[in-house]
Amino acid sequence: MNTSAPPPLLRVTGLHKRFGQDEVLKGIDLDVQPGERIAILGASGSGKSTLLRCLNFMELPSAGRVELDGEAIGKERPGRSGEVVYSEAELTQVRQRVGMVFQQFNLFPHMTALANVMEGLRTVKRMDRVDAERRAREQLKRVGLADKADNYPARLSGGQKQRVAIARALAMEPELLLFDEPTSALDPELVGEVLVVIRALAQEGRTMLLVTHEVGFAYHFADRILFIADGVIHEQGTPDEVLKHPRQARTQAFLASHNEFTF
Numbered sequence: 001m002n003t004s005a006p007p008p009l010l011r012v013t014g015l016h017k018r019f020g021q022d023e024v025l026k027g028i029d030l031d032v033q034p035g036e037r038i039a040i041l042g043a044s045g046s047g048k049s050t051l052l053r054c055l056n057f058m059e060l061p062s063a064g065r066v067e068l069d070g071e072a073i074g075k076e077r078p079g080r081s082g083e084v085v086y087s088e089a090e091l092t093q094v095r096q097r098v099g100m101v102f103q104q105f106n107l108f109p110h111m112t113a114l115a116n117v118m119e120g121l122r123t124v125k126r127m128d129r130v131d132a133e134r135r136a137r138e139q140l141k142r143v144g145l146a147d148k149a150d151n152y153p154a155r156l157s158g159g160q161k162q163r164v165a166i167a168r169a170l171a172m173e174p175e176l177l178l179f180d181e182p183t184s185a186l187d188p189e190l191v192g193e194v195l196v197v198i199r200a201l202a203q204e205g206r207t208m209l210l211v212t213h214e215v216g217f218a219y220h221f222a223d224r225i226l227f228i229a230d231g232v233i234h235e236q237g238t239p240d241e242v243l244k245h246p247r248q249a250r251t252q253a254f255l256a257s258h259n260e261f262t263f
């Protein structure tokens with residue numbers, strides 16, 4: 001009998017990311033278990049977006065490994081220890097398994113909500129039109145936008161645009177969902193409708209990493225909080241540990257500057 005624990009859904013080991021001379025990520029180590037919800041906090045410019053972008057390979061890591069479900073992404077180049085090469089075919093696969101929702105929605109402006117959600121199903125998953133449309137309509141319904149399928153983004157509110165973007169990510173049936181400040185671009189009165197959708201996904205047991213400045217939401221949403229500083233995970237723990245009893249001075253200072261939240 002195999003009694004070893006199942007591998008984490010995501011394992012990140014020694015992840016570094018440089019832009020020229022600027023080393024933004026300096027060794028991120030992170031295991032994410034299936035169903036875990038993680039909120040990522042950190043000052044502006046600390047590398048939160050860069051970390052998420054490396055996890056779905058919109059940016060290629062400069063060093064380090066990413067494993068999904070026990071499988072390493074990329075291959076070490078023979079004889080060049082530590083250097084990892086990635087094939088486009090593999091990265092296309094990974095981007096289906098790891099969905100991402102952006103602060104600025106990133107919808108195609110010349111396509112309706114329905115067409116935006118269908119796009120990846122058609123071009124990446126190569127689904128036929130009827131199946132893609134059925135799945136896209138299901139996902140729009142799920143985020144409460146069944147009646148907006150034919151609207152172009154210009155005729156949607158910010159909260160609706162973000163819900164379309166979430167429907168688009170969900171349609172690809174990702175194993176892991178990444179959210180990069182999904183409510184930061186929204187007027188305050190539109191934040192709630194997006195958080196409701198994210199909370200419902202959390203209740204379904206989905207595995208999610210969420211970058212946010214909404215400390216109060218992070219407290220209720222997350223099983224674990226990561227605080228990023230100086231390119232590493234500076235402090236992590238349960239929401240109570242990190243948000244109510246931070247041990248590190250940097251974490252304390254960050255939270256003091258976000259003192260508008262209530263638990």
Ligand SMILES: Nc1ncnc2c1ncn2[C@@H]1O[C@H](COP(=O)(O)OP(=O)(O)OP(=O)(O)O)[C@@H](O)[C@H]1O
Nearest residue numbers: 019022024042043044045046047048049050051181
């Ligand atoms: N494509 C890029 N080329 C060069 N530098 C970049 C690139 N992307 C990010 N950076 C730099 O990396 C650093 C981290 O940026 P990142 O966007 O990851 O920060 P962040 O924590 O998401 O900040 P914010 O809270 O403002 O969104 C910044 O100094 C930024 O200028």
Ligand SMILES: [Mg+2]
Nearest residue numbers: 048049050180
């Ligand atoms: Mg960012």
